[in-house]
Every structure is written in structure tokens, then in C-alpha cells.
Amino acid sequence: MQQYIIKRILMMIPTLFAITVIVFGILQMAPGKPGGGLETDSESANKQEGMAGHLIFKRQFHLDKPVFFNFRFWLNDDDIIQLLDEKYDKTKKYTRAQKNVATETIEDYGNDILPNFHRILERSDDKELKIRILSSFSANAARTLIHRFGEKLSEEERFINRETERENRRVAKFSYSPTMSSAEFDKLNFQVIDYLRSIEDRWNYSLLQKMYKCFFDTRFSYYFYNLLHFDFGISMVDKQPVLPKIMEKVGYSILLSVGSIILAYLLAVPIGIYSAVNPKTLLDKAITVGLFMLYSLPTFFVGTVLLFYFSEGSEYYKWFPTGGFKSIDSDNMTSLQQLKDISIHMILPLVCLTYVSLASISRYARTGLLDVIHSDYIKTARAKGLGEWVVVFKHAVRNGLIPILTLLGSVLPAVVSGSVVIEVIFNIPGIGLESFNAVITRDYNMVMGIQLISAVLTLLGLLVSDILYSIVDPRIQYE
Amino acid sequence: MSNIKVLEQDEFLKKISSQEIEEDSQKVEYWDIVWAQFKKNKLAMFGLYSILAIVLIAIYAPFISLNKPIYVVCNGEWDFPLFASLFDQNFFQNGVDLFFNLQIFLLPLFLLLIFVKVFVMMDPFFRFFPKFLAIYFGLSIVGFLLIYQGGHQVPYKDWTEIIQKKRMNGQIVDVLMPFNIYSYRQPNVNPGMNPAPPNSKQILGTDTEGRDVFARMIYGTRISLTIGLIAVSMYISIGIVLGALAGFFGGVTDIVISRLIEIMLCFPTFFLILTLLAMVNTRSIFYVMIIIGFTRWPEVARLVRAEFFKLKSMDYVQAAIALGFTKGRIIFGHVLPNALGPVIVTAVFGVASSILIESSLSFLGLGDASAPSWGEILSQGRAQFKLWLILTPGLAIFFMVSIFNLVGEGLQDAMDPKQRR
Numbered sequence: 055m056q057q058y059i060i061k062r063i064l065m066m067i068p069t070l071f072a073i074t075v076i077v078f079g080i081l082q083m084a085p086g087k088p089g090g091g092l093e094t095d096s097e098s099a100n101k102q103e104g105m106a107g108h109l110i111f112k113r114q115f116h117l118d119k120p121v122f123f124n125f126r127f128w129l130n131d132d133d134i135i136q137l138l139d140e141k142y143d144k145t146k147k148y149t150r151a152q153k154n155v156a157t158e159t160i161e162d163y164g165n166d167i168l169p170n171f172h173r174i175l176e177r178s179d180d181k182e183l184k185i186r187i188l189s190s191f192s193a194n195a196a197r198t199l200i201h202r203f204g205e206k207l208s209e210e211e212r213f214i215n216r217e218t219e220r221e222n223r224r225v226a227k228f229s230y231s232p233t234m235s236s237a238e239f240d241k242l243n244f245q246v247i248d249y250l251r252s253i254e255d256r257w258n259y260s261l262l263q264k265m266y267k268c269f270f271d272t273r274f275s276y277y278f279y280n281l282l283h284f285d286f287g288i289s290m291v292d293k294q295p296v297l298p299k300i301m302e303k304v305g306y307s308i309l310l311s312v313g314s315i316i317l318a319y320l321l322a323v324p325i326g327i328y329s330a331v332n333p334k335t336l337l338d339k340a341i342t343v344g345l346f347m348l349y350s351l352p353t354f355f356v357g358t359v360l361l362f363y364f365s366e367g368s369e370y371y372k373w374f375p376t377g378g379f380k381s382i383d384s385d386n387m388t389s390l391q392q393l394k395d396i397s398i399h400m401i402l403p404l405v406c407l408t409y410v411s412l413a414s415i416s417r418y419a420r421t422g423l424l425d426v427i428h429s430d431y432i433k434t435a436r437a438k439g440l441g442e443w444v445v446v447f448k449h450a451v452r453n454g455l456i457p458i459l460t461l462l463g464s465v466l467p468a469v470v471s472g473s474v475v476i477e478v479i480f481n482i483p484g485i486g487l488e489s490f491n492a493v494i495t496r497d498y499n500m501v502m503g504i505q506l507i508s509a510v511l512t513l514l515g516l517l518v519s520d521i522l523y524s525i526v527d528p529r530i531q532y533e
Numbered sequence: 534m535s536n537i538k539v540l541e542q543d544e545f546l547k548k549i550s551s552q553e554i555e556e557d558s559q560k561v562e563y564w565d566i567v568w569a570q571f572k573k574n575k576l577a578m579f580g581l582y583s584i585l586a587i588v589l590i591a592i593y594a595p596f597i598s599l600n601k602p603i604y605v606v607c608n609g610e611w612d613f614p615l616f617a618s619l620f621d622q623n624f625f626q627n628g629v630d631l632f633f634n635l636q637i638f639l640l641p642l643f644l645l646l647i648f649v650k651v652f653v654m655m656d657p658f659f660r661f662f663p664k665f666l667a668i669y670f671g672l673s674i675v676g677f678l679l680i681y682q683g684g685h686q687v688p689y690k691d692w693t694e695i696i697q698k699k700r701m702n703g704q705i706v707d708v709l710m711p712f713n714i715y716s717y718r719q720p721n722v723n724p725g726m727n728p729a730p731p732n733s734k735q736i737l738g739t740d741t742e743g744r745d746v747f748a749r750m751i752y753g754t755r756i757s758l759t760i761g762l763i764a765v766s767m768y769i770s771i772g773i774v775l776g777a778l779a780g781f782f783g784g785v786t787d788i789v790i791s792r793l794i795e796i797m798l799c800f801p802t803f804f805l806i807l808t809l810l811a812m813v814n815t816r817s818i819f820y821v822m823i824i825i826g827f828t829r830w831p832e833v834a835r836l837v838r839a840e841f842f843k844l845k846s847m848d849y850v851q852a853a854i855a856l857g858f859t860k861g862r863i864i865f866g867h868v869l870p871n872a873l874g875p876v877i878v879t880a881v882f883g884v885a886s887s888i889l890i891e892s893s894l895s896f897l898g899l900g901d902a903s904a905p906s907w908g909e910i911l912s913q914g915r916a917q918f919k920l921w922l923i924l925t926p927g928l929a930i931f932f933m934v935s936i937f938n939l940v941g942e943g944l945q946d947a948m949d950p951k952q953r954r
Contacts, residue, residue: 072796080809343576346942350935352889354896354908355927358915362923474803475893479915489804490897493811501808509799516795 055524059517066513073509074281074502075122078274081498082121116276118162124271126166127259134160134170138186160190167194169257172250175243188230188242225249277502286506287499289492296503299488306379306484310473313400314407315462322412323455326419330427330454331446342420349413357406357479364402374402377481403480407473415458423454456527463519564659570947577943580936587933591754592636595619598713598748601692606707607699614692615711623686624716627904629818632677633755639676643669715745717752717905728913731921738921741913746921749905750929756904757933760822760891761884767826769880772833773869779834780841781864790834797831806890810899818901821894825887833879840872874948881941885934892930 112118120126140148140156148156160167171187171194178184228246230239259267269275280287286296325345329338362368365376375381380396387395426432427450435445477486485504492500571577590597601614618624619634647665650656693714699706715722715735721743723729731738737746779790809824844850845868853863894900895908902909907926914922 069792069796069799072792073799076796077800077808080812083812346938347935350885350931350938352892352927352930352934354893354915355911355923355930358911358923359927361915362918362920367918474807475897478897490807493804493807496811505800505804505808508801508804512799512801516798 055521059521062517062520066510069513070506070509074278074506075274077502077505078277079121081501082273112162116273118164119271119273119276121273124268126163127257127264127267129163129167129170131170131173134167135174135183138183138190141190142186160194164194166257168250168253172247172254175247175250184243185230185239188228188239188246281506286503289497289500291492291495291497291500296499299500300485300503300507303483303485303488306482307473307477307486310400310403310407310476310482310484314404314411317404317408318411318415319458321408322416323419323458325412326416326455326458327423327446327451329416330420330423330450331442333424341416345413345416348409349417351409353406353410354475354479356409357402357476360402360405361479375399377479379482379484399482403473403476403482406476406479411461415461418458418461419455422457423450426450426454452526456523459522459526460519462522463515565657567944567947568659571943574943574946576939577947580939580943583932583936584940587754587936588758590751591758592633592640594751594755595634595637596711598715598717598745598751599711600714600716600719601711602696603709603711605692605696607704614690618687620680620683620685621687622681622684623689626718627818628677628681629755629759629904630752631680632673632759635673635676635680639669639673713745713747713751715748717744717748718903719748720744728917728919728922730919737925738919740910740922741917746910746925749910750907750925752905753907753910753926753929754933756818756901756906757888757891757930759818760825761887761937763822764825764829764887764891765880765883767823768828768830769833769876769883771827771830773837773876775830776834776837777841777864777869777872780838781845781860781868783842787838791838794831794834794838797828798835800828802828803890803893806894807897807899810894816899816901816903818904818906821891821900825890829883829887833876833883836875836879837872840875841868844868844871878941878945878948881937881944885937885941888930888937889934892926 137156137160140152141160143153171190175184175187228242228249230242234242277287284297286300288295289299325341329341332338361376363370364373366372366374367376375398377399379399380392381399432445432450435449440449473484474486474490476482477484478490481487489501489504491497492504571581595615596603599615599618601618603613603615605612605614619637620631622631625631625634643665647658647662650661650665651658696706696708713736721727722745723732723735723739723743727739727743728741729735729739729743735745735747737750739745740749775790775793779787779794805828806824809828810820813820813824850863850867853867858867891900892906892908892911895906896912896915898912900906900909907930910922910926911930914920914924914926
């Protein structure tokens with residue numbers, strides 16, 4: 055058994071890796087910029103200040119790197135010339151969108167474009183092209199500092215950073231302006247070529263370095279590296295770390311879903327047993343139909359109707375608050391009052407969450423028991439003359455309720471995402487509302503974090519339900 | 534002597550052929566039994582009739598609610614604006630509407646053919662029906678694509694205004710309007726206020742943009758049915774293929790596919806759908822369907838895989854393997870038909886849950902804003918706190934979901950040999 059559990063946990067690792075790759079891929083494929091809603095070229099992005107801010111943002115989240123594989127040591131000169139053509143296009147040959155894309159692409163290439171610049175500057179006689187390269191040069195040649203956005207730096211790293219900064223200042227002087235005379239231009243050209251020659255061996259990558267760059271100098275590997283340290287990154291919206299934020303929100307959701315599951319099981323099992331033991335009676339039929347109706351009722355409808363009739367905003371019964379987890383002034387209350395306050399806030403959401411699971415669990419319990427109750431060993435037990443009570447509870451229930459144990463495994467993931475709609479309706483600041491907001495604002499790190507955590511919980515839930523299975527049913531054995 | 538022999542041979546042949554027929558009819562018998570069982574379940578029958586009624590409402594929606602007259606007679610000149618606008622992509626911008634408008638003409642043909650087959654040619658219903666249905670859907674999709682590509686567009690004409698003008702000019706105009714005289718996209722139908730409560734003209738009131746709720750409800754059936762049909766058929770097909778491969782071949786195939794299933798099952802489905810949908814910039818009903826279709830197959834695949842594992846060890850499959858039948862024949866001829874029962878049940882339940890998912894998405898504001906989705910009306914009701922915008926769509930979704938669940942459950946019971954008496 056222990057071996058089995060260890061094996062299962064080890065098998066989770068590739069699964070989780072695959073999940074990370076899939077979710078990451080999906081999020082990177084998404085159009086539009088993160089954190090900024092849907093608009094792709096906003097006004098601020100065109101302003102100089104906004105541009106610089108955007109660049110810092112991109113560097114911070116490694117958005118300037120390719121997603122999975124980095125082949126930027128193989129950039130083609132002709133492609134670069136084409137991109138420059140699009141970027142500095144004055145003849146309106148290209149659309150504005152194309153121009154923006156080209157500008158952004160050149161910006162993203164960063165240092166990796168320098169060998170191409172070097173080659174073109176040395177070989178080409180086209181003055182226009184040289185001007186274009188020289189005007190992009192200083193931006194592209196600037197190098198990023200190590201751990202620029204981190205806090206702790208070693209002495210060595212600080213030294214490297216100082217050197218880099220000095221070089222960046224030197225590079226910044228190589229800037230082209232349209233007022234330059236021809237001689238000045240030639241001088242700048244020579245300076246730049248000189249500089250590029252002096253740093254030429256930086257991009258003479260060995261095969262190993264190329265492999266390293268290909269696989270590890272990418273958005274995904276930076277993200278995954280952080281992930282291995284349980285660092286889910288920071289939210290792109292409010293710049294708060296993701297993991298503490300999720301942990302803070304998850305409490306509300308756990309309270310809701312665990313509460314509703316306990317309630318549901320407490321109600322569902324007796325109902326299921328009753329209607330399985332007395333099938334085809336009037337009450338059984340009524341229960342079946344009633345549960346069926348509950349099962350088909352959409353939660354968002356029930357939630358809205360409950361709010362309409364029973365919340366403070368309604369014209370009918372102002373029994374419950376319209377939403378939220380607690381009142382605004384709850385900090386001033388005594389703990390008993392706080393408890394009462396929270397429970398009053400929780401009643402409507404709990405009702406909504408419970409009735410759905412109640413319906414499905416008791417239906418499972420009923421069918422599971424019905425399957426068992428017609429089996430031979432139950433008939434044998436009855437034939438032996440055992441009492442009905444013993445037959446049902448000792449013989450039938452143990453086997454008949456195995457199916458609803460699998461449902462228990464689904465509790466864990468439901469903690470994270472099962473109640474998105476409910477939390478949105480009742481405005482409960484749990485993980486469901488958070489994930490909804492993250493999706494709407496395209497907060498990639500937050501979405502990634504929630505997806506990954508819920509995937510881990512799902513895997514654990516499956517494991518737990520398998521283990522429970524083998525405890526309840528000795529016939530099931532794992533080797 | 535020889536004559537007698539020939540006769541004997543004849544009889545023998547007849548015997549064989551009659552045996553074959555018997556064997557053949559036994560294949561159908563299973564579904565006849567299921568149908569007989571199903572018929573006993575009154576609730577399930579109610580569900581089935583309701584589904585048929587809803588399909589009819591969805592198809593003939595233009596005759597129930599549209600702002601164009603069915604016919605106009607003026608000075609002995611007949612005009613049919615409603616029919617003229619059925620394939621007008623300026624008026625019915627949504628592809629779903631065009632598809633259903635095509636059914637207005639195709640469905641009667643289909644029903645007529647079935648009638649002839651069953652009552653004139655006396656063919657057993659369950660033997661030809663699946664093939665018929667497939668051909669029918671194939672035809673409608675081809676027709677739909679032709680119409681969609683045709684791109685027929687006509688400038689908008691306000692017929693109520695035209696008729697009023699003609700009457701003002703003293704002309705005698707004979708008009709037959711649909712039951713409800715609004716289309717679902719027409720804004721500000723009530724001059725008073727938005728949203729307007731139910732009144733004698735707008736029997737279910739209007740929404741925040743002043744569009745008639747009744748019209749939107751009627752056309753909403755089209756959206757719900759399409760979502761159910763397309764999303765479910767997508768994920769059922771993916772699930773059957775992958776599940777059958779994994780369950781039948783086992784070994785490496787099974788490991789790879791079950792890993793894939795496990796990975797997909799780890800995603801919280803609703804949240805995954807939400808994420809994918811938010812990533813798509815254009816809000817279209819088709820994206821919703823495709824996303825539901827691509828995210829929900831693991832359940833089916835797991836079911837089919839388990840069923841295949843179970844059936845594979847059955848004697849008849851082992852016998853078929855021992856006889857050296859090809860793998861394709863065993864999978865599709867022997868195992869799949871027996872594994873199909875639970876899949877059909879899941880499909881019917883799947884329609885219900887897909888409808889539920891779509892309306893939750895619309896409720897959260899991630900649906901197709903141009904489509905008259907029930908969830909979208911409900912979300913307006915929640916924002917505006919207006920009962921008529923809450924109850925009508927809510928009850929409609931409830932009704933729709935429960936009739937599919939009823940039929941699914943009826944099927945499940947009817948297929949369960951333990952409950953057969």
C-alpha cells in the first residue's frame with residue numbers, strides 16, 4: 055500500500071509538468087496584453103513614458119523571451135532588414151499594426167539582434183539601412199542587470215551589475231539623430247562597429263551554450279524555475295505575490311465547500327438509504343422527483359432568486375445580507391457576534407452549494423444501494439433470518455455506499471474552483487471570485503497559480519478516493 | 534426425384550434465409566426492448582415529448598416571433614416578407630439562425646420520409662433511423678454551408694412602418710403577422726421605459742436595451758439546442774475514439790491515453806472553459822461550443838475505456854479474438870455496440886450540462902453578446918433586480934435541463950436489465 059502511494063505520488067510529477075506546460079502554452083497563445091484588459095494598442099503604449107514602462111513590465115515577467123524554445127542565436131539578416139523596414143516605414147506601405155509588431159519584435163530581440171546588426175553594418179552600403187540600425191542600436195544594446203527586480207545581491211553580482219551599468223551608459227551615447235552631419239554619422243558608424251567588434255565573442259556560442267539558451271532562456275523555463283521554489287510569481291494586476299494571495303482567499307472557499315459537503319452528506323445518506331430500502335413507495339417517488347428537480351435547478355438561478363426574495367436589497371424579506379463574507383464593521387464585534395455575522399452571510403451561499411451536491415450524492419447513494427440490495431448475498435442474509443436493520447446497515451450499506459466515496463475525492467478540487475458562480479453571485483472574496491477576476495483581467499500568473507494548485511488538489515483527491523476505496527472494499531487491492 | 538431434391542434445397546434455402554432474418558431482427562430487438570421499457574416511464578416520455586416540442590419551437594421560431602409579416606396583400610399583390618428574410622444575412626446575422634431556418638423546409642421532408650418508411654414500407658424504425666438521421670444532418674450541414682457562403686443580404690425594411698404608411702394613404706392592406714410581432718434584436722420596442730415589465734404588448738416584458746424578452750426566449754431555444762448538440766457530439770466522438778483505443782489495446786496505448794485523460798481531468802473543467810473563453814477575443818457562440826467540446830471528452834473516454842476493459846474479458850469477445858477477426862471488426866462490430874448504451878446516456882446528460890455551462894458562462898458575461906442566450910437575460914435580471922428578467926429565463930433553463938435529464942434517466946433505467954420486469 056505504501057509503495058502504491060509512493061508510486062502514485064511519483065507519477066504525479068510528470069502529470070503536473072504536462073499540466074504546467076499546457077496551461078502555460080494556452081495562456082501564452084492568448085491575444086492581448088496581460089493586466090491591461092482587452093485592448094492591444096492602448097493610447098499610453100504609444101507615449102514614450104508608457105513605452106518605457108511597458109518594456110520594464112515585459113522584462114520583469116520575461117515576456118520579451120520566446121515561450122518554449124529560444125532559437126534567437128539563428129536570427130536571419132534578411133528578416134531583420136525586413137523588420138527594420140516595417141518599423142521605420144514612412145511610405146505607409148505597412149499597416150499600423152504591422153509597424154507596432156515589428157517595433158515590439160525588435161525590442162524583444164534585445165541583445166540577440168546585435169550580431170545581425172554587426173554583420174549588416176559591416177557589409178551593407180545602404181545608408182538608409184545603417185541609419186535605421188543606428189537609431190535602434192542603443193535600445194537593443196543595453197543589457198539587463200542581474201536580479202534587477204530582486205532584493206539580495208552577492209558582492210560578485212553587484213560588481214557585474216556595476217560593469218553592466220557602465221557599459222550601458224557608454225552604449226547610450228551611440229544614438230543617432232537626424233541633425234547629424236555626414237562626418238558625424240560616419241564617426242558614429244565606426245564607433246559602433248568598433249564596439250561591436252570588441253564584444254564579438256559574446257555570441258560565439260558553443261553547442262552546449264546554444265542548447266542551454268534554446269531550452270532555458272525562455273519564458274517557460276524562467277517561470278518553471280521559480281515554480282520549483284514555490285514562487286508562483288506576482289500578480290500582474292496589483293503586483294502582489296500570487297501564492298500568499300491564493301492562500302489568503304482559499305480559506306473562505308474551504309469554509310464554504312467543506313461546510314456544504316458535510317451538510318450534503320449528512321442529509322443525503324439517510325435519504326438515499328431510505329429510498330433504496332423502501333423503493334417504489336409514495337415517499338420514495340416523491341423524494342426521487344424532488345431530488346431530480348433540485349439536480350436540474352441551475353445554481354445561478356437559485357442564487358439570484360434567493361437574493362431577490364431574501365436579501366436586504368429585496369422588497370420582500372430582508373433576512374440576509376446581499377453578499378460578502380462579513381459585515382464591514384465586523385472588526386468591532388465580539389467573537390460570538392462575529393461568528394453570528396459570518397454564519398448569517400454564509401446561509402444563502404451554503405444553501406445554493408448544498409442542494410446540488412445533496413441531489414447528486416443521494417441519487418448515487420440510492421442507485422448504489424439498489425444495485426446491492428438485489429444481490430444474492432443480501433438475499434442470503436435475509437434467508438439466514440437476520441434482522442432488516444442488520445441486513446441494511448451491516449451488509450448492504452457498506453458495499454452500496456462505495457460509489458459515493460468517489461465523490462468525496464472531488465471535494466478537494468471543488469475547494470478551489472467549484473464555486474465560481476456562487477462566489478460571484480454572493481460576492482464572497484474566495485478563490486472562485488478571485489479566479490474569475492484573474493481570468494477577466496488576464497492576470498496570467500494568478501490563473502496559472504490557481505490552475506496548478508487545483509490540479510495538485512485534484513490529483514490528491516483522486517489518490518485519497520482510491521485509498522478510501524481499498525479501505526472500504528477489501529476486494530480492491532493495489533500492488 | 535430430382536424435382537423433390539430441388540424442392541428440398543429450396544426449403545432449405547428458405548429456412549436459412551428466414552433464420553437470417555430472425556437473427557437480423559434480434560439485433561434490433563435490444564433497442565425495441567429499451568423503447569418498450571422507456572415508454573412505461575411517464576416522466577421520461579414527458580421529457581421526450583417536451584424535447585420534440587422545443588425542437589419544433591426552435592425551428593419554427595420565425596413564425597412565433599418576428600417583426601415581419603408572414604404575408605401582406607395590398608391591391609391584390611401578395612408579398613411574403615418573412616420567407617424572404619429567412620436566409621437574409623443582414624437580418625439573421627447569426628449562423629445558428631440560418632441553420633434553423635433551413636430546417637423549416639428540411640424537417641417536413643424528413644418527417645414525410647420517415648412516415649413513408651414506417652407506415653407504407655413497414656420498415657422497423659430503429660433499423661433505418663440512425664442512418665437517416667446521419668444523412669439528414671449531413672444534408673443540413675451542407676445546405677447551411679452553401680447558404681452561409683452565399684452571403685445573401687438585403688437592406689433592412691421596417692414593415693410595420695411600411696404598412697402604416699400604406700394604410701395612411703388609404704390603401705386596404707391585409708396582413709398576417711406572427712404571434713409575437715418583435716424580432717429578438719430590435720431595441721426599444723416599448724416607448725415607455727427600459728426594461729419594461731410584462732404588459733399586453735410585450736407579454737414577458739423587455740430587457741435593459743428594450744428588446745422583447747419573449748422573442749429572445751423563443752430564439753434562445755435555438756442557442757441552447759445548438760450548444761447541446763454540437764458540443765456534446767464533439768466530445769462524445771473524441772471520447773469514444775480515445776477510450777476505445779485505450780481500452781481495447783491496453784499496454785502503451787492505454788498508458789499514454791490514460792495519462793492524457795488524467796491530465797485533462799485534473800483541470801477544473803469550468804475554470805478551464807472560463808480561462809479559454811476569456812482568452813478568445815471574439816465572443817461567439819461557436820467558440821463556447823468548441824471549448825466545451827474540447828474540454829469535456831475525458832469523462833466519456835474514461836467511461837468507454839472502462840466499458841471496453843470489462844467487455845474485452847467477456848467470452849464472446851475472447852471468442853472473436855480467438856477466431857482471428859480483425860481488430861477493427863472486433864472493436865466496431867462486437868465491442869462498441871455493447872459499450873454504446875452508457876455513452877448514449879452520458880450524451881443525453883451531457884446535453885443538459887452543456888446547456889447549463891453555456892448559460893452560466895452567459896450569466897457571468899462571457900457568452901456571445903449578440904446571441905439571445907437565456908443566461909444573458911438572467912444576468913441582466915440579476916443586475917437590474919427585476920423579477921421578470923430572472924424568472925422567465927431561469928425557469929426556461931431549468932425546464933430545458935430537466936427534460937434532458939429526465940430522458941437521460943429514463944434511458945438509463947430502460948437499458949438497465951436489472952430493472953426490467
